[in-house]
Amino acid sequence: ETGVTQTPRHLVMGMTNKKSLKCEQHLGHNAMYWYKQSAKKPLELMFVYNFKEQTENNSVPSRFSPECPNSSHLFLHLHTLQPEDSALYLCASSQESGNYYEQYFGPGTRLTVT
């Protein structure tokens, strides 16, 4: 295990539902990330948090709302999603958000929007 856990592992939700993804890291890191991995596409960075502060938001639609209450926990709140949002959502952490720090990934949440 990498020290990064994600729940739930699988999620099916309707377009009108509200759900949240949870990520927890046990590595003492200060930076956390949300990525989206769709079939036939490279990983897409969604959000970056460094010391609980959001430092990057890569033009993600507002139906995705991140929350980082402390350096160990990261949430992704979902509402009124579209079918094209179906993907594997990966959480990662690193010592800090600089160039040389290795990222450790969780197992991901497989999201299906119906």
Add this chain to the structure above:
Amino acid sequence: KNQVEQSPQSLIILEGKNCTLQCNYTVSPFSNLRWYKQDTGRGPVSLTIMTFSENTKSNGRYTATLDADTKQSSLHITASQLSDSASYICVVSANAGNNRKLIWGLGTSLAVNP
């Protein structure tokens, strides 16, 4: 435009055989290059990270090479095992002042058959 291209897209080999995966990039300014292994249904796990001055690095049966002049990297797997079946992703980091950007490849899907 910053891009990472990997080849082949997929590969099937027999257990015990060697193989080499390729990564070509057009990323500037270059900071480092990483190879990740991603098992089905899991998050990526780092295999190697190489900076500009390094041209080869090994991690067990995995050996990565980097030619910064031609902007090419390869990942060589020796004496393949069934557990090597996975997607191998090349990631190049572009260093732009205080900002860091990771450019992800699409990955090579490797299947090792008995």
